[in-house]
Amino acid sequence: FLFVGCLVSCDFGAKNILIDEKMSPNGENKIVVFQRDAGATTGFSIQVSVLKSNKNLKNSDKGNIFVIAGNKTDFETGKLFDISWLDEKTLNITLHSDKKVYKQVEKLENISIQYH
Numbered sequence: 001f002l003f004v005g006c007l008v009s010c011d012f013g014a015k016n017i018l019i020d021e022k023m024s025p026n027g028e029n030k031i032v033v034f035q036r037d038a039g040a041t042t043g044f045s046i047q048v049s050v051l052k053s054n055k056n057l058k059n060s061d062k063g064n065i066f067v068i069a070g071n072k073t074d075f076e077t078g079k080l081f082d083i084s085w086l087d088e089k090t091l092n093i094t095l096h097s098d099k100k101v102y103k104q105v106e107k108l109e110n111i112s113i114q115y116h
Helices: 002-009 072-076
Strands: 015-023 029-037 045-052 066-069 081-087 090-095 101-104 111-115
Touching: 015 072, 015 081, 029 072, 029 081, 045 072, 066 081
Parallel strands: 090 111
Antiparallel strands: 015 029, 029 045, 045 066, 066 101, 081 090
């Protein structure tokens, strides 16, 4: 029974590598930037999620606000985008790349995301 449950809820082969984490000004939420490797048939992507500050990134997590083609080095060298909190309810993402964007959410619950 445990094995069947894992087949439904586990994401075999996917691996997330945390790259950056920034707490919101009021400490309630945080943004996590991570590289996702979903296996041999897909390339790397850089993904961004907003999580409650007491939650940790899991390998089963996927970006809930932003996903772009690229890898950890692309992000760390500033080639993809910059991200910052403007206040506790507003994020700013400034794109520096023409790489394919797979997901670009403008609002998540009470948080607005601006893209430039």
